[in-house]
Amino acid sequence: MTTTKTLEIPQDILDTARLTIDELKVELAVYLYADGRLSLGKARELAAMPLWTFRQLLASRRIPPHYDVDDLDADVAVLSEMARL
Numbered sequence: 001m002t003t004t005k006t007l008e009i010p011q012d013i014l015d016t017a018r019l020t021i022d023e024l025k026v027e028l029a030v031y032l033y034a035d036g037r038l039s040l041g042k043a044r045e046l047a048a049m050p051l052w053t054f055r056q057l058l059a060s061r062r063i064p065p066h067y068d069v070d071d072l073d074a075d076v077a078v079l080s081e082m083a084r085l
Helices: 011-017 021-034 040-047 051-060 069-084
Strands: none
Touching (some): 011 021, 021 040
16 A cells, blocks of 8 residues: 655645645646656556656657657567567
8 A cells, every 4th residue: 555645735725826725736746747757657556646647748748758768679579579479
């Protein structure tokens, strides 16, 4: 079971930023994903959004997916193995 932590944010801060709690969670998730601190799955979980919706949000903000040469090499290796079965 996952434990949760509480973060207190004064209402006037939310009002000034014109954000709801849910919107703040989305903004935090996007920032942490873009900064490489959260995986796509964990960021989507924090944002409480379906994966496809979160991916579309990232794309609309021009935040590229985290996929590098090592990921490509791993995918090619898996596909090569699958072709041999």
